[in-house]
Amino acid sequence: DGGITQSPKYLFRKEGQNVTLSCEQNLNHDAMYWYRQDPGQGLRLIYYSQIVNDFQKGDIAEGYSVSREKKESFPLTVTSAQKNPTAFYLCASKTTLSGANVLTFGAGSRLTVL
């Protein structure tokens, strides 16, 4: 079955540690996205990549980094510079239906900083 796989589902980290969240898709989609979800704030865009070896900052990129070395993979690193990293992180890829973006999401990774 095609889809987006995020791992790990739950992650705990100590303050000052970097952590990398995995996102893999087998949908052959070019564009991929990372969103952050906080209670009561909806989803906010962190980074996105429209093609391999290229990515752009979203609205809240500070304290995060990404890479896009393969079409299937778009890992997100939450660095120690991110002041409030506890959140639910969602990865998505984009398909286009009649000219409009439709995002397909993974099941998310919940990061808790202890």
Next chain:
Amino acid sequence: AQKVTQAQTEISVVEKEDVTLDCVYETRDTTYYLFWYKQPPSGELVFLIRRNSFDEQNEISGRYSWNFQKSTSSFNFTITASQVVDSAVYFCALSEAPYNTDKLIFGTGTRLQVFP
């Protein structure tokens, strides 16, 4: 600036009741797309519907229906005869035409609880 407002933070209904989730948007563009996504307790967002700004026809899909009104900048979502499985957080989102931007602007979501 683009903005999506979902004023209802949480709604509780009893099974078989009808429920409407409100969505109001702001954009200066004449070409845009509106979306609804469902987020069940599992966490994954599920795409429900996409509407472009030139098509104001209401749409019905089973127990779901959507009312798009450009005059009031609203794109409301109604669930008829709600069921427990409808319990989820529902997000409304806005996107400009693909040539202009490559991201969705989400509302803050409405949590729907359907009790048996």
